[in-house]
Amino acid sequence: MGISTNNRRLFIARHGETVFNKVARMQGQAELHTPLTWEGCVQAREMGRALSDYLGADARPQLWSSTAGRALQTLALIAEEIDADWHQTHRDDRLLEIDVGHWSGRTYADISAEIGPIVDMEHKLFSVRPDGGEYYEEVAQRLSHWLGSLSFDQDMLIICHGMTARVLRGLLLGLKPMERFDAPIAASLAQGSMVMIRDGVEALVIDGSGQGERG
Secondary structure, three states: OOOOOOOOOEEEEEOOOEHHHHOOEOOOOOOOOOOEOHHHHHHHHHHHHHHHHHHOOOOOOEEEEOOOHHHHHHHHHHHHHHOOOHHHOEEOHHHOOOOOHHHOOOEHHHHHHHHOOOEEOOOOEEOOOOOOOOOHHHHHHHHHHHHHOOOOOOOEEEEEOHHHHHHHHHHHHOOOOEOOOOEOOOOOOOOOOEEEEEOOEEEEEEOOOOOOOOO
């Protein structure tokens, strides 16, 4: 059984494509700002238009974002499309991407050439713990802590990251922890996708056409 959201809708998406995503370079929680590409801006706008159509005349959701620049930039573009005030955004470090530690800034190809395969291609997840970083059970712990702090008194729009969004969805949907990863992890969605979850049930708002998870 999923987490009760008190009949409130949680709209969840990852940020749009960044300059690092485009060249398969790790981002994680690094402080360096990795801005959206033009395609990433288009993805954000399309998510915003889809959400605007979905909401209709309904009250605008409370805005939440990871503190990463790429998430805040994505939210700014979505907020404009739904006529919401970006300056009212709640920013929380617990929504940051999985910490890739010493891998940050490096390409997937370079790391794989050095230590061997690092991605479980079946599940599109890291097959090993990032050097100096965290793993999925730790992501689940901080997201559970964040969810436990919420009052669920209004709808919410949450912009975070590829891995973070999958774990967050897994928690909200009440999925069982995946055996190899010790965390509930929902199915991968293409970049530019947005879902709505209410009381443990998920619906697709828009199915994007971008790539899979790369932070």
